[in-house]
Amino acid sequence: MPGPHDHWESTLSTLATPVLLAASEGEGGFHAPSIADFFPPAILFEGTLFQIDRIWIIRVVATVALLTIFVVGARRARLVPGRFQNALEMLIDFVRVQIVEEIMGKENARRFVPMIATIFFSVLAFNLTSVVPFLNLAGSARIGIPLILALWVLVTYWAVGIQKHGFGGYLKNNLFPPGIPWPIYLIVTPIELLQILVIRPASLAIRLAANMIAGHIMLVLCFAATQYFVFEAVPAMKAFGVLTFAGGFAITLFEILVAFLQAYIFALLATVYVNMSLEEEH
């Protein structure tokens, strides 16, 4: 095991792009998925703030693909849409109508559609890399992307709330919900403060990252087991490979569902949080 593993790592760091794509498949033995998958070795600038690794490349590829699709779509957008434009518009309208307008109402929606759409589509793109061959890892599986998005949501709902109610008004609205006897505030107020400062963004970020991590581990487990059973195990065990492959297939489909679902949940909760700041009282 040490031999092939070493070999794999050195190839990865020297040949960069083409080979790192095979990373999660492994080249021999049973490659058990581990936390190390989410901390691949650096390719460039190791140890600095600008360290570039496999996940960086996955994210860049996803970003380029996302922006290409949407910029080309926007360039070609016509009054009478073609098939490609229809598909994009369906997605954009899903965000615009089903998420933002549904929660905020039409007049507030217009202001926040760009933000929520950016969140939805970037989360979706980074999630989907988990099932794209050769990428095979969600760009949102490492906490950076989810965390930055969650902080964006945090800053936005604070800014919107302060803009709408003033700093004191916003805190009063959130920390001292009306209609409860004052001793309860001793309990409620710290919880609410924790809620608007930490729990909301943290739950957004961790939910997304954890889902993607779990999905990746399940996928790798299934496919690594398939690889192991089919090519390396004793003949009597080979039939298990069929089973694990079927499992991997199902989980791949499930991952696609989860990718959409998590993007939807992230966008939906972001909208809800921002909307809470817009409302008079909640």
Place this chain on the structure above:
Amino acid sequence: MSALAPAALVVAAETEEPAGIDLFLPAGYDILWSSVILAVIAVVFYRAVLPRFQAVLDERTAKIEGGLAKAESAQAEAAAALAEYHQQLQEARTEAAKIREEARAEGSAIVADLRAKASDDAARIVETAHRQIEAERQQAAVSLRNDVGVLATELASKIVGESLSDSARQSRVVDRFLDELEAAGPAAASAAGGRAAEER
């Protein structure tokens, strides 16, 4: 190679295996690059993608709404035109009926008029003819009286042998003769004879 546990151990020992909590404690480079990437996406979406799509979607909505309104107004217009057409048709029919009625009345008036005129003409012609006939008859009666008088006188002078030159006598003889004639002849002749006698 084949056993699972030793392999995992080796991996753990070989690299600085991240602990589970590291998954949620971001590394500096992770945050930096995530920010950069998301900033790029956000800028492109805010600047280029969404305004364009919003504009196209809004334009389409406006166009569809405008088209619907236009179709509605066109339909209303068509309905109004149809109603107007129907009304005009009705008016035209009424007018045609009126004209027909008038024409019929006028026609019968003309016919009656012509008929009256024709019967007038006929009456006048008959009258004229009557007059002419009467005139000719009188003329004939006058000339006949003269001729008959002369002839009868001559005849009588020849028979009687005496000249009836005396005009007074002559006239008396003729008158008597004619009176006799009239007494014997038809009523018309007698009337004519009478009148002729009076004229003389």
